[in-house]
Amino acid sequence: MQPFEIPAGEAVAALAHFNRQAGGLLIYPGEILAGVRTRAVRGRFAPLDALARMFRGTDIVAARDDRTGALLLRRRASPPAADPDFTPVIPMKPKHPLGQLASLLAFALAPQLHGQAAAPGSAPAPEDQTVKLSPFVVQTDTDTGYAATSTLAGSRLNTDLRDTPAAISVMTREFLIDIGAVNVTEALGYGLNTEKDFSDFTGNGLYSNDLVIQMRGFVGASLGRNYFGWFGAHDSYNVERLDFSRGPNSILFGVGGPGGIVNTTTKQARLGRDRTEVQARVASWDDTRATLDVNRTLGKKLALRVNGVWQDKKSWRDFEYQDRLGGALAVTFRPFRNTTVRLDSEYSDIKENKAQPWPAADRISPWLNAGSPLSQTYGAAVAGTANNSSRAMVYDPASGLGPLSYFGGRISNSGPVAIGLANNPIAITDETLLPRRSNLAGPAFGTDQSFYNYAIFIEQRLLENLDLEAAYNRQHERRYTVRPIVFDGIALRGDPNVFLSDGRRNPNAGRSYVEGVTQIENRNQIRDDYRVTASYQLDLTQRSQWFGRHRFAALLARRDNENLTPGNFTERNLTPHLLNNPAVYSNDLTSGNNTIVRRTYLDFSGSDLDRRGLHDIRLHPITGQRGVTSGFVRNADSSRDELTRLDSMMAAVQSSFWKERLWLTGGVRTDKQRAWGSGGARQDPVTRVWSQRVRNANYTYNEGSTRTYGGVFHATKWLSFYYNNSGNFLPNSQRSDLIGGDLIGNRNGEGQDAGIKLSLFGNRINANLGWYETTDQNRQVGIDASWTNHVNAIWRTLGEPGRQISVYADSQDLSGDGYEFELTANITPEWRTSFNWSMTKQITDNVSPRTVAYMAAHRATWEARGALDLDRTGTALTAPTVAAALQNATVIVDSLLAGNGNIRRGLREHSGNLFTNYNFSRTSRFAGFGLGAGANYRGDTVLGYDSSQRNKPIYGSSHILVNAMVRYARKITAKKLDWRIQLNVDNALGEDELLVTDADQNRPYRFVYLTPRRWSISNTISF
Structure with missing residues (x-):
């Protein structure tokens, strides 16, 4: 008698679970299981009894071969004939280690035996027809409920x-x-x-x-x-x-x-299985979706699988949507017993408008707080406003005014700023000014993305224990993004001008508006991966149990990543000469004066979406109006023609000893990266528009060697201990003038894990409790440009302009440690549960060591010349002397060093998740129904630091989101259809608080919206 936990389902998949839990090989004719579904089995049974319970109500019966002890399956009408030449394959519960290994192999082979086992009435398949488990592929059929194997x-x-x-x-x-x-x-x-x-x-x-x-x-x-x-x-x-x-x-x-x-x-194509699944889904806010999954076997050696998706998804935010059309084709071809060829391919086209997750910035409150005064004479100052120094042409198609400049007028363009957010304005939380659903970037702010991927895998068994996989993968992504407003420009502003610059009365005086300069970003990336992996298994237990079993892996790989991005293009007036003011509007299209600013005056009280965000520039081109014609030009050196080549070698070994109670894993790896950058872009002598870059002939070189080692000790059948240590790296291609132009060096990651694994109640409950420690060393950081300006001014003053800093980079280290707990339980065939919890700490250390050393190396020289008047040419600096500039630079560095020992901004110390689902059994009065519930807990977040208390961390509040699921499933016997309808409700309790993400001791600055309560209903038919 032994424990079994086998879910109901397709016979082939259920038998995989049976083999794993029984510990032996089951032989059966593959074709007899087509369309057969088994019952759930839970409890302690003899293996033959468990099989009988699984196939109760079908015409499949289980028997034991009297001579060999092996288990066989057959149809009732045609019992298998005895074969006098039959050789035992694997008896149940083998005691010899080789038998145990074969049993494990049998479990993995179970999904493949369908269509490849012995024909009815014949002996089991001879050895040369057996398909063995690939060491390079995970068989997801063996996943049970929420537990993967x-x-x-x-x-x-x-x-x-x-x-x-x-x-x-x-x-x-x-x-x-x-x-x-x-x-x-x-x-x-x-x-x-x-x-x-x-x-x-x-x-x-x-x-x-x-x-x-x-x-x-x-x-x-x-x-x-x-x-x-x-x-x-x-x-x-x-x-x-x-x-x-x-x-x-x-x-x-x-x-x-x-x-x-x-x-x-x-998803992969499965041999021996014909299956179709169609799903239609509707959800909150006009979200509709349909998917298709078709698997077909063509003969005994070829299988195809086609997946497709269509989605038309809206959102609770204005203008936000995602349209998706995609398809995937997978092929599995097994031309010979030891050869498998797999194809994985996909194409998707995605169009979307993605609203930023935080409210728009505040550029209006000083004017509102002053009572929203109006400037009765163009340019006359009023409280809460500033002088408009921009010559750009502003265009609001709804006003019918045509493009015009607001130069010299008044603007509401200020508000409280967050020092911790690079002096960006704070977010508006007053929903009487800005409704929560608003998306000021408007309908044009979106991305049109397409990608295709195809990969081919060729697996070959060369010898009994030697396998080889050769694989190639290509990804190609094109992404076209329209950003009518960038960065902190998504803000609410007010117009205090009663008159326009040309003397006309302003019909929008006193109204709020949004405006922005449109950028179009093109991205074109191609990634090619070439990979050869070898696996060799060596069993030395025949010589001695102490010598163990060993699996070796070796890998050679190359990745070519091409960035062929055309660059960023900004909307400009292409006909500045028609404005007849060449002193201001020259033929230089990169000049800020030739910028076109799009503007929309807002009205959230009505149903007109056109007044709820920046207008759609695609619907409102400017063609010769008041001498302005709009177009897009590459106004900066933003194109790329780059190639990054990564060559990798890896060797790994996994060994088991002491009857597989001790497992040791180790590996070494070397990665060599060559990066060909790009340059050579030129500006047109008249328009100053930038040309496309070309790839450099020379490359930068980085390499790194990493290692992994660890082990698992199974102290008992239910208790195991583990330890793991590993590293990786990221090349830093940035150079630093501070150290003579040398590369910053690799960013290095190091980590170790230790803990216990629990497997309880016949593997129905699996849990891990672990401790970890991770370091991120030499992480590249920048510095406030004010520091660079002060240092360069000092060098100019000292008559050494050649020592000015033009390119700056430095680094810092992050270190983290914590605890993680995870539990996955298939408590009964009807009840599944997943739970996890983490405690995380992370601090910053070794901030800007090159900057600190640089200051120390030159401080004495600078102090000796401190009385000299500072050369402030071309800067906005106010420091009068070298000594004052040195003092300001020191303050900036000291503020950086105050970050040493800080907990990282945005870190959550605690988080946890729970989801549980119960499906009522067939004998229950609620048969076919399933109920599920989940919760996502997020603990206090580090929002910023209190500078008045030595940068003491400031924490935000925690929150919990509760989710629910209800399902009904049944078999429509007449059509041999499986039908399932499922309702999911996320944020079921309707939590709607604004989550603070950034703050200092004075106030919060940035918030994130929680997605409101959302429901979805999916209707699935499979056959």
Whole structure:
């Protein structure tokens, strides 16, 4: 008798669970299982009894071969004939280590035996027809409920999670379905010590990247797809599961951030299975979506899988939407017993308007607080306003005024600023001024993105224990982004001018408005990956149990990443000569005077969307109005033609000793990077518009060697101890004048993990409790330009202009440690639970060491000439002498050094997630129903620092979001259809507080909106 926990489902997948839990090989004719579904089995049974319970109600029966003891499956009408030449394959519960290894192999083979096992009435397949488990592929069919069994993330080879020392968490397909996640971003809400990052106060990362992730508090975690590097976030329509590898992991990627990596396993074509799934989904705010998943086997050697998605998604924010059309094709071809060829390909077209997650900036409150006074004479000063020194042409199509300059008029363009946010204005929280749903950037602020990907994998078994995989992957992304307003320009302003600059009366005097200068950003990236991986298995237990079993992996890889970006283009007046004022509006199109500013006066009281944000520039071109014709020019040296080539070598070994109670993993890796930059752009002699860059002939070179080592000790069947140590690096191509133009050097990540693993109640409950420590050394940072200006002014004063600093870079270190707990439970066949909790600390150290050394090296020279009058040419400096400039520069550096020992801004010390689901059994009066509930807890966040108390951290408040799920599923027998309808409600309690993200001792500055209560209903049919 032994414990079994086998869910109901397709027979092939259920038998994979049976083999793993029974510990033996089951032989069956593949075709007899087509369309067969098994019952759930839970409890302690003899293996033969467990099989009988699984197939109760079908025409499949289980038997034991009297002579060999092996288990066989057959149909009732045609019992298998005895074969006198039958050779025992693997008896149940083998005691010899080789038998145990074969049993493990049998478990992995179970999903593949369909269509490849013995024909009815024949003996089991001879050895030369057996297809063995690939060491390079994870079989997701063996994932049970929320529990995954294996991963590639620990050693690049398919390994049981319980034998892997690295910190790895898996979200299975069933878990992703239950939480209703349609993309990786939504799934992150349940990630252990992982979340979407909002610490980039500029907002630039929100538009240049699909997803910015922080893991363990380190920003910039890597993204992967089938363990190739990846550009952006994935949609779930083509996702089988997600693997979260926390901390540095050089076996996976030697070049990467220290936080970790989120890898997506895409759907693969399955041999021996024909299956179709169609889903339609509707959700809050006119969100509609449809997906298709079709798997077909063509003969015995070829399988195709087609996935598709169509989405038309609106949002609770004005103008925000996402339209997606995508398709994926996967192919599995097994021409020979030891050869497998797989294709993974996808194309997607995504159009979206993405609202910034925080309220617009305040550029109006000083004027409002003064009573909104109007300037009755053009240019006359009134309280709360400033003089407008811009010559740019302002265009508001709704006013019918045509393009005109507001030079010399009054503007409401100021408000409180946040020193900790590079002096950016604070956000508006008064919803009588700015409704929460507003999106001032308007309908044109969006991205048109398309990408395609194709990868081919060729796996070949060369010898019994030697496997080889050759793989190639190409990604090509084009991204066209229109930004009518950039950076902190998304702000609310007021117009105090009663008259216009040309003497006409201003019809919009006293009204609020939004304005911006439109930029178009083009991105074109191509990434080619070439990878060869070898796996060799060596079993020395035949000589001695102490010699163990060993699996070796070796990898050679090359990645070519081409950045062929045309650059950024800004809207300009292409016909300045028609304004007949060449002294102001010259033919230099890069001049700020030739800028076109788009403006819309706002009205949130009506239903006219055109008055709720900046107008759509695509609908309102300027063609010769008042001498102005709009167009887009490359007004800066922003194009790129770059190639980064990364050559990698890796060797790893995983060994098991003492009857697989001790598992040791180790690896070494070398990565060499060559980077060809670009330059040579020229400006047109008349228009001053920049040309496209060309690639440099010379390259910069970086290399790094990293290592990984760790182990797992299974003290008992239910208690294990683990330890892991690993590193990685990121090249820094930036040079620093402070140290003679040398490269800053590599950014290095180091991490170690230790803890315990628990496997309780027959593997129904699995838990990990771990401690970790991670360092991020030599992380590149900048400095306030004021410091550079003061230092350069000193050198000019001393008659040494050649020592001025033109390029600056320095570094700092981050170190973090904490605890993580994760529990995954398939408590019963009906009840699933996932829970995780993390405690995280992270501090900044060794801030700007080169700057400190530079100041110390030159201080005596500067102090000796301190009485000299400072050369302030071309600057806004006010320091009168060298001594005063030195004092100001010292204050700036001292403020940097005050950051030593600080907890990183944006860090959460505590976070946790829970989701549980119960599906009522077939015998229950509620058969077919499932209920689920979840919660996402986010602890206090470091918002900033109190400079009056030696930079004491300022914390924000915690919050909890509660989610719910209800499902009904049944089989429509007449059509042989499985039908499922599911309701998900996120933020079920309707939490709507503004979450503060930045503050000092005086006030909060930046906030993030919580997404309101949201529901979705998905209707799924599979057959």
